[in-house]
Amino acid sequence: MVAMTAKELLQLGRDTVLVCAVLYLFTLDIMMAGGVKMDLNQGAVVVHDSDHSMASRELIYRFQPPYFKLSGEILNEKEGIRLLDQGEALVVLDIPPKFQHDLLQGKPTAVQVQVEASNTVLGTLAASYSAQIIGQYGFDAALQRMGLTGEGLETVPMLDDRHRVWYNPNQEDAWFMSISELLTVITILAMMLPAAAAVREKERGTIEQLLVSPLTPMQIMLSKVISMTLVILIGTAVSVGFVLYGFFEIPIKGSLPLFFLVTALYTFAMSGLGLFISTISRNLAQAAMLVIMIMMPIILLSGAWTPPEAMPDGIRQAMYLSPLYYYIEMAYGILLKGAGLAVLWDSLLGLTLLGSVMFMFGVGRFKRQFE
Amino acid sequence: MNINRIKTLALKEWREILRDRLFLSLAFVVPISMMLVFGYGIKMDVENIPFAILDQDRSAMSRDYLHLFIDSRYFDYQGDVANENEIDNLIAGSKIRFAIIVPPKFQETLLSGRPIAVQSLIDGTFPFRTSTSKGYVAAINNAFNTQLLTAYISQKMGVTAEQSAAFISPIKIQLRYLYNQEVKSIWSIAPAMMMFILLTTPPFLTALGVVREKESGSIYNIYSSTVTRGEFLMGKLFPYVVISCINVVILWLIAIFAFAAPFKGDPVFFFIASVIYVTCTTGIGLLVSLFSKTQVSAMMLTVVVTIVPAVLYSGLLVPIASMDAASQFEAHLFPAMYYTDIALGSFLKGIGMKQLWTRVAALLLYTIILWVISYNLFHKRVKA
Numbered sequence: 098m099v100a101m102t103a104k105e106l107l108q109l110g111r112d113t114v115l116v117c118a119v120l121y122l123f124t125l126d127i128m129m130a131g132g133v134k135m136d137l138n139q140g141a142v143v144v145h146d147s148d149h150s151m152a153s154r155e156l157i158y159r160f161q162p163p164y165f166k167l168s169g170e171i172l173n174e175k176e177g178i179r180l181l182d183q184g185e186a187l188v189v190l191d192i193p194p195k196f197q198h199d200l201l202q203g204k205p206t207a208v209q210v211q212v213e214a215s216n217t218v219l220g221t222l223a224a225s226y227s228a229q230i231i232g233q234y235g236f237d238a239a240l241q242r243m244g245l246t247g248e249g250l251e252t253v254p255m256l257d258d259r260h261r262v263w264y265n266p267n268q269e270d271a272w273f274m275s276i277s278e279l280l281t282v283i284t285i286l287a288m289m290l291p292a293a294a295a296v297r298e299k300e301r302g303t304i305e306q307l308l309v310s311p312l313t314p315m316q317i318m319l320s321k322v323i324s325m326t327l328v329i330l331i332g333t334a335v336s337v338g339f340v341l342y343g344f345f346e347i348p349i350k351g352s353l354p355l356f357f358l359v360t361a362l363y364t365f366a367m368s369g370l371g372l373f374i375s376t377i378s379r380n381l382a383q384a385a386m387l388v389i390m391i392m393m394p395i396i397l398l399s400g401a402w403t404p405p406e407a408m409p410d411g412i413r414q415a416m417y418l419s420p421l422y423y424y425i426e427m428a429y430g431i432l433l434k435g436a437g438l439a440v441l442w443d444s445l446l447g448l449t450l451l452g453s454v455m456f457m458f459g460v461g462r463f464k465r466q467f468e
Numbered sequence: 469m470n471i472n473r474i475k476t477l478a479l480k481e482w483r484e485i486l487r488d489r490l491f492l493s494l495a496f497v498v499p500i501s502m503m504l505v506f507g508y509g510i511k512m513d514v515e516n517i518p519f520a521i522l523d524q525d526r527s528a529m530s531r532d533y534l535h536l537f538i539d540s541r542y543f544d545y546q547g548d549v550a551n552e553n554e555i556d557n558l559i560a561g562s563k564i565r566f567a568i569i570v571p572p573k574f575q576e577t578l579l580s581g582r583p584i585a586v587q588s589l590i591d592g593t594f595p596f597r598t599s600t601s602k603g604y605v606a607a608i609n610n611a612f613n614t615q616l617l618t619a620y621i622s623q624k625m626g627v628t629a630e631q632s633a634a635f636i637s638p639i640k641i642q643l644r645y646l647y648n649q650e651v652k653s654i655w656s657i658a659p660a661m662m663m664f665i666l667l668t669t670p671p672f673l674t675a676l677g678v679v680r681e682k683e684s685g686s687i688y689n690i691y692s693s694t695v696t697r698g699e700f701l702m703g704k705l706f707p708y709v710v711i712s713c714i715n716v717v718i719l720w721l722i723a724i725f726a727f728a729a730p731f732k733g734d735p736v737f738f739f740i741a742s743v744i745y746v747t748c749t750t751g752i753g754l755l756v757s758l759f760s761k762t763q764v765s766a767m768m769l770t771v772v773v774t775i776v777p778a779v780l781y782s783g784l785l786v787p788i789a790s791m792d793a794a795s796q797f798e799a800h801l802f803p804a805m806y807y808t809d810i811a812l813g814s815f816l817k818g819i820g821m822k823q824l825w826t827r828v829a830a831l832l833l834y835t836i837i838l839w840v841i842s843y844n845l846f847h848k849r850v851k852a
Contacts, residue, residue: 114760118768129776132795181646182819184788184809200638207640214645215812216660216783217653225603228641232610235639243621254578254616257585258609260602263559265592273595285771293764300683378490381763382676386494393505404565404597406516406544426562429593440561 101312101320102327105294109328122282123332127340130278131271137222140187141168143180150197156208156234157190164226181213188212188223200238264350264433271345272433277401279336280428283329283360284392284421287367288374290325292384295375295463314464322368329364330357341432350435356428359445363424366452369459376462395419400426420455423448473695477703481677485707495673499665499715503722506661507654516544517601520558520567523548527575533586536608537568543604559591566590566601578616647816655730658723659811660784665719666742667749667778667804668770670712674705674753675766683763691848698843705750712746723815732818738810741824744831745807749774751838758845777802784808806830 110116142160144167146153160167168186171177180186191209199206210227214220240253265272295318298304307317334357341347370391378384398412399421405413416422423444430436430444438445485492519537523530538545546564549555555567569587577584588605592598614636621632648655681687690700716739723729731738756773760766778784781795782804788796799805806827813819821828 112762112765114765115762115768118765118772121772122768126772126776129780132780182813182817182823184783184812203635203638205634205638205640207642209642209644211644211646214648214651215656215816217648217651217656220645220648220656221651222599224643224645225607228643229603229606231639231641232637235637239636239638253583254581254620255583256609256613256616257583258588258606259585260588260590260605262590262592262598262602265595265598268592268595268598270595273593289764289767293767297762297764380488380491380680381767382673382680383488383490383494385672385676385763385767386491386498389498390494390501393502397505404517404594406518406565430560430562433593434560436560440557 098312098316098320101316102324105321105324106327108294109290109324119286119328119332120335122286123279123336124340126282127275127278127336128344131275131340131345137164137219137226139166140164140219140223141166141185142188142190143168143177143186144170145172145174145177145189145191146170147194148192148196152197152200152238153192156192156231159230159234160188160190160227164222177211181211184213184215186213187219188227190227201242203242269345272347275341275345275347276428276432277425279333279341280401280421280425281396282336283333283364284367284395285388286329286332287325287364288371288388288392289385290328291321291368291371292374292378292388293381294321294325295372296378296381296384299375300380314466315460318372318460318463322365322372325368326361326364330361333357333360337432347432349432351431351437355437356431359424359427359431359448362448362452363420366420366448366455369452369456372459372463376466395421398422399424417447418451420448420451423451470696470699473699474703474706477695477700478706481704482707485677485711495669495711496715496718499669500718500722502665502669503658503661503719504726506664507657507722507727515542517542517566517597517604518544518546518564520546520549520555520564522550522552522555522567522569524572525570525574529575529578530570533574533612534568534570536612540604540608555589559589562591564591565597566605568605581620647812654727655816656812658727658729659815660782660808662716662719662723662742663782663804663808663811664778664784666712666716666746666807667782668774669715670708670746670749671753671756671770671774672767673711674708674750675757675760675770676763677708678704678754678757679760679763679766682757682761697846697848701754701839701843701846705754708753709743709747709750712750713743716742716746729815731815733814734820737820737824738814741807741810741814741828741831744828744835745803745810748803748831748835748838751835751842754842755838755845758842777804781805782808803831803834806834 139162142165144157146157157167165188171180171189174191177186177189177191181189189211191211193206193208196206196208208231210224210231212220212224212227214224262268298307337349337353337356342349371388374384374387374391378387396419398416398419400416401421405416405422408416426444427441427448430441485495521534521537523534537543546558549558549567552569555564555569558564559567567589569589571584571586574584574586586609588602590598590601590605614633617636618629618633621627621635622629625632627635645651681690695703720731720738720742724731752773753770756769757766760769777799781799781802783799784804788799788805809827810824810831813824
């Protein structure tokens with residue numbers, strides 16, 4: 098069996114393109130994913146200022162990075178629509194004439210905010226940040242009129258909103274995105290590599306040779322799974338060491354041995370699915386597409402994109418069927434939160450149970466092929 | 469170029485695809501199910517966030533304040549805790565996403581007319597959820613502040629509650645969401661998904677189709693035949709472009725009917741642009757297949773060259789205008805960005821050829837370059 102495992106590794110090592118692709122996925126791909134920012138980042142704001150006063154300028158200058166950047170002034174509304182159409186502006190701010198005058202007089206005035214909402218996530222964020230900025234400005238202006246600034250504020254009953262963000266104090270998207278991408282890469286490879294290794298033997302006809310060899314089906318299969326798990330674990334180690342810790346400087350809080358143990362368990366579980374795929378597909382093209390088909394619900398139900406609590410009831414229960422759900426919980430728990438078995442035991446139990454079922458299922462199907 | 473030979477080759481390829489029933493059905497099932505799964509599955513709205521409360525004041529006022537959270541549909545109240553350690557454990561185990569701590573003497577301080585700090589502890593594991601939760605907490609705090617100040621000002625200046633309310637928020641905000649007035653996320657996801665699916669699946673099919681011949685050795689029949697390089701490439705890829713064009717129509721119908729997304733643009737323009745786009749992405753598959761010897765590596769390479777630009781450089785998550793100069797440059801090198809503009813423009817903005825012709829021209833240019841490179845890289849003679 099050791100010989101078989103070595104053979105699998107050798108075969109993989111010979112395919113340079115494949116090795117490069119795997120290496121790429123574990124390093125550069127994760128680095129790039131870490132560059133994605135989910136929060137509003139320098140959304141372009143253009144202003145149509147009909148007042149040109151101190152007050153309007155002060156309001157305009159509150160639209161600052163990181164959320165916004167001012168990208169110029171326009172002279173009429175048509176120009177604003179054109180920029181929104183072209184996607185060159187995210188927000189058009191329209192300040193009415195006599196804005197300062199009304200404000201000083203205590204008369205109500207209105208500011209128009211047009212938001213490009215063809216991307217709803219960014220649209221909503223831009224709208225809520227703009228509303229916050231304008232609301233705060235009005236509030237400050239009112240307090241100023243009352244003569245309540247600086248020291249005076251100490252005498253006003255007000256809540257001071259203080260928040261502490263745990264595990265990721267500066268809310269670096271890279272921390273989340275890079276780990277999320279790593280887990281996705283592991284998921285894809287854990288299914289794809291064993292499936293590919295098994296289907297290739299079928300396609301080339303070398304499986305017949307294996308059949309007449311003294312190896313039992315179990316040995317053939319285990320050697321494939323073990324070699325691919327090894328490859329994935331090495332890739333993961335490279336990724337955690339160089340990309341997560343080295344490049345993004347994520348403070349790894351929990352125990353790394355535990356993380357690798359969990360990863361190995363997860364890889365085994367997923368390889369069960371990979372083997373199952375290899376039994377129902379005749380060639381690699383089919384196997385590849387089946388991998389995608391099976392992967393999508395697994396990722397979707399894992400809570401990686403949509404928080405479990407936002408899912409409708411039926412789907413929320415279905416999430417317990419996605420192995421990635423447990424793995425995500427544990428991976429973030431160990432890497433970012435520094436959680437140990439005391440907190441994560443239920444996820445570990447879930448993954449072990451589900452993983453055993455999946456693995457046995459794959460093994461069962463694979464064995465039957467030989468009979 | 470001989471049309472007849474191309475036809476024969478295309479027919480042969482078509483038969484081969486038809487015979488592989490699983491491959492054929494997956495060629496359509498994968499894009500459709502991707503569309504449905506992503507369309508119904510991605511919910512960016514953050515609701516029902518589980519949270520806990522640590523009330524160290526236990527006064528009438530703190531209860532009023534905390535009820536603003538408990539009654540909100542964005543939050544899901546999980547109960548009171550006795551101390552901060554409990555909060556630690558709950559957040560570490562993902563049982564709650566944030567906690568509100570009301571300090572002692574909350575009521576006393578506020579009634580005596582002094583400010584007080586209220587702390588919230590937020591789980592930062594998922595930054596998007598974190599900033600959304602933070603926004604909701606800030607909004608509730610603002611609402612409570614407005615109440616407090618309204619009461620304070622009307623008392624101090626002797627005006628009615630309405631007057632003092634108008635006083636503290638003098639600026640009304642007229643918010644208008646353009647192109648998607650009700651901010652339905654599915655409306656913007658559907659066109660973006662078309663971009664994503666049509667970028668990732670056609671190269672997959674093509675690369676696997678071409679490399680299959682390489683791996684099984686049947687490509688030697690082509691090498692030794694009288695078919696020219698150009699004829700082979702055209703004939704080989706034509707069926708895949710056709711499959712992708714059918715997928716364009718199917719996805720478009722799903723977007724319009726299943727997701728009820730509006731289509732304000734010109735269907736003919738959109739269809740022509742889409743055909744150019746899938747021809748372009750098929751070309752990516754062709755190029756990939758020329759580099760790889762085995763189907764596995766073709767698969768991996770396809771994943772690498774399509775998914776990353778589709779996610780990162782398409783404007784799907786990050787608008788191109790917000791990127792730094794280097795990323796903006798990279799975004800312009802991939803076809804995804806141009807098609808995102810075309811799809812969103814045609815669906816939501818109702819703009820057409822007049823505003824989008826530069827994008828179409830870019831795609832066309834991209835396609836031609838890809839095909840020319842592939843043509844030059846594809847040799848009938850195997851290198852020794």
